Amino acid sequence: MGYSRSGMADGPGNIQYLRLQRASSRSDVFPKLVAMQKNLKARHFAVFRIAGAGLPNKRKLICELENWGPAGAHHQDQLMGGYGEVFLEHIDMSILPLIWNGSENASFADAGDFSPLMRRLEEKVVAFSGVAFPVRLGALGNGYVAFLATSIELGSDVIIDQHVRCCQVMMDLLALDERRSVPAETLSxxxxxxxxxxxxxxxxxxxxxxxxxxxxxxxxxxxxxxxxxxxxxxxxxxxxxxxxxxxx
The missing domain is CATH 1.10.10.10 (Winged helix-like DNA-binding domain superfamily/Winged helix DNA-binding domain)
Known part of the structure; x- marks a missing residue:
């Protein structure tokens, strides 16, 4: 399917991708994110959906799922305060994953053969490093899946594989929303x-x-x-x- 993520749900060429096993509830999505977190050797994950699409100056990132732990509110405030606006601007222009250094690991984004596949953000005052995979599935399905740690295991193949999995996670969440709003007239x-x-x-x-x-x-x-x-x-x-x- 290539490395384009825009409009993945449209067109006959993408039907096969949609045949991946779908989640029946949010409890099915959580283990997928945990498995991705382990693959990246990250500490935490967070899924953000963009709300207010199409409304000038009203767009914001809403956290849908996370495993921040006791310091969750602090981590989220730091991430949104440091990079929230960058996330919103970036997804309109590119689907390259974002990577940034935290104060605990100044060399996190300086190594590896993956630089053409990522956009490195300027350093902000955040206590953790991370990578955020943008997903564009239409106005209701745009957002990011982020993984945070002092060290994350990255490589070209890993980046592409994890980005595909992030798209599946966002598709799962979108499908669950659609299922809740499906009309009473069901298919025969x-x-x-x-x-x-x-x-x-x-x-x-x-x-x-x-x-x-x-x-x-x-x-x-x-x-x-x-x-x-x-x-x-x-x-x-x-x-x-x-x-x-x-x-x-």
Whole structure:
């Protein structure tokens, strides 16, 4: 899929990525973040969503999940005070991860072969070093997944792998929000079956033969499912059905 993160949920080329196992609740997301934290040898993680998109001077970072510990409020205030505005500006211009030095480790961002894949921030008065992976999934799904420590294990392959996982985490949170607001009119078994086969790459004629239906009926089911999912086309409907857990 390349290293572009913008608009990951759009287009047929990204359907396969969306087939990764989706979380059914926020309790499923937390272990994923802990595993990523261990891979990076970090101390803490925090997931931030950008609220107030499209409103001048109203955007801010809201912490969705974290494991700061007892000093959580202090850590968050330091991070937002030092880099909050930089985070908001950066995500509009680039999807490169951000890395910064804390006062405890002045050499944290000075080594490694990953400099083309990161943006190094100027040093601020914060007690911890860190890396923040920006994720852009549309107005409601933009934000960062950050990992904090005095030392984090980084390398080109690790950066790319962890960035992909951060996108999955943000997609999980977005899907859970969508699931809570899904309309009362749910998909029928036939609509789900047609969407599943369409998501597998089958055309209407093949779906009709597989399900013993006419092509007209298959197209009608796909059309009604697209409307129920508030999507503009079949591809978007498939992507949303995957995110909501109707199909895989």
């Amino acid at each position: 078994e036939r609509e789900i079956a047609c969407l599943q086969l369409a998501g597998d790459g089958r055309i209407s004629e093949e779906i009709a033969e597989n399900l013993g239906l006419s092509v007209h009926t298959v197209n009608a089911y796909l059309g009604s499912a697209t409307i129920k999912l508030d999507s503009v086309n079949r591809i978007q409907a498939i992507a949303k059905a995957i995110r909501l857990g109707y199909i895989h």
